[in-house]
Amino acid sequence: TWPKKEDNRWPKAFRANGHLFLNGEKMSKSTGNFMTLIEAIERFSADGMRLTLADAGDSIEDANFDEQNAEAQLLRLHAFIEWVKEVLDISSSQTINQSANQESNNENDEKKFMDYSDRVFESAINQAIKLTEEAYENMLYKEVLKHGFFQLQNSRDNYRELCTGIEKMNMSLIKRFIEVQTLLLAPICPHVCDYVYQLLYPNKSIMEAKWPIPGKIDQSLIDSCNYLLNSVHYFRNRSKTLTAQQNKKYSEAIIHVARDYPRWQIFVINQLKKIFKENSSFPDNKILSSYFKDRPEIDVKYAKKIMPFVTYCQQLVKEANNNINILDQHLSFNEYEVLLNNQEYIQRSLKLNQLQIKLIHEEDTGCISNLDDVIPGYYTIKFDKLNY
Structure with a gap:
């Protein structure tokens, strides 16, 4: 069709998209399920x-x-x-x-x-x-x-x-x-x-x-914002639930954040990394359950929490396209700093008079009852002082 010197005019690909359905059904004049192009444009506009x-x-x-x-x-x-x-x-x-739109002679x-x-x-x-x-x-x-x-x-x-x-x-x-x-x-x-x-x-x-x-x-910034917005959404729902139960509103709250995993979870992570690198994948959960059963490195009181944590780690690796190193630090940002730097926004969103954000460690056994549930990426919030 084209002269030899103009072969570049050939299409690079072809696409076909069949017939157009209207409201999930085939167009048919007998059933009245049809619309002409002019009717559609008049109703929804060309851009619509x-x-x-x-x-x-x-x-x-x-x-x-x-x-x-x-x-x-x-x-x-x-x-x-x-x-x-x-x-x-x-x-x-x-x-x-x-403030942010002040004139400046230097873009930096x-x-x-x-x-x-x-x-x-x-x-x-x-x-x-x-x-x-x-x-x-x-x-x-x-x-x-x-x-x-x-x-x-x-x-x-x-x-x-x-x-x-x-x-x-x-x-x-x-x-x-x-x-x-x-x-x-x-x-x-x-x-x-x-x-x-x-x-x-x-x-x-x-x-x-x-x-x-x-x-x-900056993907870490985008990730941190999604984390922040999801956190505030969770905090709001938690506040609404407690308010409905007590029929009163709370005026203060404390958010507990963990920077590191507890020692037993660090042991599980290291073992999972070792197993994954040897096999290029995780074995069946029954094998993993037997592997971690009665391990002297893990206190008996954590026995029921081992496999849920293993499943959580497996999900992290899967979401990271089988990058096992994601277990070392699966967050691309410092969640404590993100919450702390946006403390005013969180407090305003929850309509609180006071909000504290605390970074906890494994040794802080007296500050929170469910310390083991606080791990990187998973925080707890405790509401206090009712508004009468």
């Missing part, structure tokens, strides 16, 4: 249609166009537009982030004002750029939306939650998010993204903009 179709599936199975999902996607786009308008209005009145000086939540959000934006670009290159459009829209919007919501109270949102970072979000989503929702882009940069079109370049991605 494109977004829903991109989210319908990447496999060779028939994609499913769900009307409820389409309505939800349209609302997401509308909410994003309204949020951008609100943020830019606030920016013009200079009421956000007066300005960088020093970025706090924990800023750095987490910045890494999340950079990660979204990288993962979204990879998904586009592989023509996985559902993955594009996962990384470049849904998770990125979730990162923004997390940042907004962390920045309530004394902390302020970094407006320059928010504008960076808006720009990146529109650029990542533009191939799928060009009309909405061009409109939002012109809100940010009047008289400029997103069609002339370049693809964003990701900066440094």
Whole structure:
């Protein structure tokens, strides 16, 4: 078809995606389950249609166009537009982030004002750029939306939650998010993204903009933020449960965090590492149970806790793609420092008058009754003093 010198015009790959389902069923005029393209665009808009179709599936199975999902996607786009308008209005009145948005002659000086939540959000934006670009290159459009829209919007919501109270949102970072979000989503929702882009940069079109370049991605920061948010979610649920039981609210709390494993768990970890390296895998749990039974290195009182801990270690290794060294330090961050540095946010979220975060050791037998349950990655929280 092409001249010999133009062989590079051949497609690199072909894709087929069968017929489109509507609300989980085949389209059929006899049953009334059908929708024309014009009807769909008039109801959901062109961008709403494109977004829903991109989210319908990447496999060779028939994609499913769900009307409820389409309505939800349209609302997401509308909410994003309204949020951008609100943020830019606030920016013009200079009421956000007066401290972090101070003028500086040196970009490095300005960088020093970025706090924990800023750095987490910045890494999340950079990660979204990288993962979204990879998904586009592989023509996985559902993955594009996962990384470049849904998770990125979730990162923004997390940042907004962390920045309530004394902390302020970094407006320059928010504008960076808006720009990146529109650029990542533009191939799928060009009309909405061009409109939002012109809100940010009047008289400029997103069609002339370049693809964003990701900066440094600090995975440990992202992991620590997920840990923090999950912890606060657990603390809230724990507080609600106790409040419902007592019909009264607690005003103080103590969080206990462990930096190291107890000695018996360290022994189990070392033995598991030895076994795994010799066999390149873990043997059956029955064999492991017999191996650790009646070991003089482990006190009898821990006998019932051995196999649950072994299972926990096996899960850590599995999640780390069979990297046995993950057992040495499975957390990529210092959980005590993360909780301590965000103590004010935790206290505010739990509506407490006072909050203490204590680092415990194996010798601290008198400070907490369930000391053995506190290991790296697993904390305890004790609520105290009722509000009458």
